[in-house]
Amino acid sequence: MGTGGSVGVLAPFVGGTYYGSLVAGTVAAAASHGRPLIAIQTLDAAADLTVSGGNPAFDAPVAWDHIGGYVVFADAVDAGHLRRLGRAGKPVVLVGHTVDGLDRPVVLADNDNGMRAAVTHLIRAHGCSRIAFTGFLEASDIRERYEAYLAVLREHGLTPGPLLPATSNVEVGIEWTADDLLRDGKPDALVAATDRNAIGAQRMLAASGLHCPDDYQLTGFDDLDVAAFVRPELASVAQPLDAMSRLGVDLLVREMRGEAVRRGEHRLPTRFVPRTSCGCTAFAERLPDLPEADPRRRLAARLAGVMVFGSRLDPDATAVLVADALEAGVVVPAAHELQTLLAASPTQETLRVLCRAVQEYAGAAPVDPRGVQDIVMFLGRSYNRLQLGDQLHLRSLISVNYDLSITLLHRRDADPGDPSWLALTPATAGSIALRDRNGDLVRTPGWRRHPGPPIPAGPTTVEAFPPVELLDIAGPTFVVRAKVGDSDRGWLALVDKVENRVDDGRELVNQCAALLTVALDLREQEAQLRWAAQSDRLTGLPNRTSFTAALPAAVGHPGAVLFLDLDGFKKVNDTLGHHAGDELLTRVAARLRQCLRPTDLAARFGGDEFVILLTDSVPGPDQDQLVERLRATISAPYRIGDRTARIGVSIGVADCATGTSAEQLLRDADTAMYRVKAARRVPAAGELVNDRS
Known part of the structure; x- marks a missing residue:
């Protein structure tokens, strides 16, 4: 679909x-609308997430011929690029952030209520009265979280604790120290605006001797997968x-169809x-109390608490199915329904809640305990399989990265430009x-795993x-710039599944683009080294080594x-200086190129000596004419600065067809050259240089 759809x-x-x-949410939503993504x-490629507020370096109109509108995530591009999209007539839906002065649909999480719940929990459940805050306040969503934090403290009559600004939303954004946190006394808790800020703060404070939750309590925001696996588990x-992301695509597609949004x-x-981390129960302890007295309503509430957002499962209907199956002594339907919830959120926390919820229901309803035990064991095995699947997936990624590195960085028969x-x-x-x-883009022939129309090469x-x-x-098609540092090679596009089980920036498509860039750099460096080893650096002609390597193939053939x-x-060099002599040699090399065919080979043999290999040439008038043209061309005057230099040239010829070896050919040509030099009258020294012309 290359017409903007x-x-x-x-x-x-x-x-x-x-x-x-x-991205996974956008892929699913676009597919439901029948739209390529x-x-x-x-x-x-290989960049670290260090930008905040959008990457100002990205201004390329990538795929504008194909794309009708954009879903834009936080820190992707700056406001200037978004306005360029608007001027190009491409609608934009922002997800997870806002941009001042940009009147577009914006999909946001309820930052206010989420942060209110976290701070209120610290105050009411754990008695915290002095609570610090850390976050990157230049981001719009972080400012919303900070304002909600302040509002809750005001409502409870509490004075805000230290404000510890972060420089970004990730771990390295924590540049403050334990002394900054403790400057006015130790706070009861630290509220971090993102999980990665929280993890960075916890690591830094632990290195300073402050341990969570014994010395302070800690909460984050985002609930990344890693939150349930760090120690202590991160609230x-x-x-x-x-x-x-699904809603973002839905709004965008509606606008692309011309609907009002x-x-x-x-x-x-x-x-x-x-x-x-906030002082609540650890993994093996009981679930928090719930106000629901009815066992089925309590079970539904437990299941709702672990369902992922956007799940099509109804917690009440799921609870009824599980309860009916348990009471009927038929555990398979209940086990598979609960397994669906676990697969959608495969964490220890989900496993704990599901197992405890089933046990809790069994304690208040007529249920065979053996069925409960079977479900718990089934869920445990399912969780282990999910974890094994993740391990095997990561092992596979390591293997793929190894194979790619060997192929692109070490195998000289592999062309990085061939996908x-x-x-x-x-x-x-x-x-x-x-x-x-010239900086223009040229596509190499594309690659596809399965049969289909070719993906042609050509300018693009x-x-x-x-x-x-x-x-x-x-x-979905993923596009990454093949650029590492100052090396900008172009673009890589591939069709693949979304990779969301590794850290940001470590996904395979990013690594492929990075390895492609480095591999192309290495090939260029190797080519430059080969050229330097085989070429004369002054004139650019092949050098003696390169010429003698090519000569054996010509022995016994016409040439x-x-x-x-x-x-x-020597007179020019001594009179006008070495720089003039170097320029003269360069000019001689240029004249040699003008006289020869593309199939002939000229090289600088050393000093002021040159050699030429004529291919498909036999003794006779044509060869004599070429030798004479070379002599006349080289002997023509040279203007160097404000001086005119005149030199001559002695040329010896050896027939390749009669030669017995490359060494013999060179000796014969050298001997012939000295015979020519001896037979000719070399111009007197005073005739070599015209000092003022």
């Missing part, structure tokens, strides 16, 4: 635990990432998830557009990349070796 996604990374979860990474506010905020609910190396990855198709010496533009043939293949020695060069 595709859904575009702009994200700092197109995979990873956070952005990958968002192109996810574009706005950070360079956090769960955002409906999947539902947010409400501008401004579209809020989705958040949920506070208590864990060990067939993508067969080592799970991708189903790929295309590469590389910059030529960034607006037309990726090629339309890639968009007709089932699955000739010409040995040239410049007459009077």
Whole structure:
């Protein structure tokens, strides 16, 4: 669909635990609308997430020929790029952030209620009265969370604790120290605006001797997968990432169809998830109390608490199914329904809640305890299989990265510009557009795993990349700039599944683009080294080593070796200086190139000596004419600065067809050259240089 009907996604990374979860939602939503999706990474390959407020370096109109509108995630691009999209007539839906002065639909998590729930929990459940805050306040969603934190403290008559600004939303954004936190006394708790800020703060404070939750309590925001696995388990506010990105695509597609879409905020609910870091129960302890007295309503509430946002399961209906199955002594339907919940959120916390919820229900209803035990064991095995699947997946990624590194960085028979190396990855198709010496993009032939129309090579533009043939293949298309540091090679596009089980920036498509860039750099460096080893650095002609390596193939075949020695060069060099002598040699080399055919080989043999290999040449008038043309061309005057230099040349010829070896050919040509030099009158020294012309 190359007529502007595709859904575009702009994200700092197109995979990873956070952005990958968002991208996965857009992929599912676009598929439900029958629209191709192109996810574009706005950070360079192998980049770290260090931008906040949008990447100002990204300004390329990637895939504008194909994309009708964009879902844009936080920190993807700056406001200037968003306005360029608007001027180009491409609607935009923001997800997870706002931009001042941009009147567009915005899908947001309910930051206010989520943060209110976290701070209220610390105050009411744990008696915290002095609570510090850390976060990157330049981001719009972080400011909302900070304002909610302040509002709750005001409502409870509490003075805000230390404000500890972060420099970004990730771990390295925590640049303050334990002394900053303790400057006015030790707070009871620290509220972090993101999970990664919370993890960075916890690590830094632990290194300073402050341990959570014994010395302080801690909460985050986002409820990333890692939150349930760090120690202590991180209390956090769960955002409906999947539902947010799905809604973003729905709003965008409606606008692309010409429907009216409400501008401004579209809020989705958040949920506070208590864990060990805020002082709540650890994994093996009992579930928190609930007000529901009816066992089935309590079971429904427990199940609702672990359902992912946007789940199509109804907690009440699921609770009825599980309860009926338990009371009937038929555990298989109940076990599989609960397994569905576990598969959607495969964490220890989900497993704990499901197992405890079933046991809790069994304690209040006529249920065979053996069935409960069977369900608990079934869920335990299911969880282990899910964890094993993750381990095998990560092992597979390590293996793929190893194979890619060996292929692209070490195998000299593999061409990095040929995307067939993508067969080592799970991708189903790929295309590469590389910059030529003029900076223009040229596509190499594309690759596809399964039979289908070819993906042709040829000149392209960034607006037309990726090629339309890639968009007709089932699955989302990911585009990453092949740029590492100052090396900008072009673009990589591939069709693959979303990778959201590794950290942001470590997904395979990002690594492929990085390895492609490095591999192309290495090939260029190797070519430069080969050129330097085989070429004369002054004249650019092949050097003696390169010429003698090529000569054996000419022995016994029609051709000739010409040995040239410049007459009077030393006078020019001594009179005008070495720089003038170097310029003269360079000019002689240029004249040699003008006289020879593309199939002939000229080289600088050393000093003021040159050699030429004439291919398909036999003794006779044609060869004599070429030798004479060379002599006349080289002997013509040279203007060097404000001086005119005149030199001659002695040329000896050896017939390749009569030679017995390459060494013999060179000796014969050299001997012939000296015979010519002896037979000719070399110009007197005073005739070599015209000092003033």
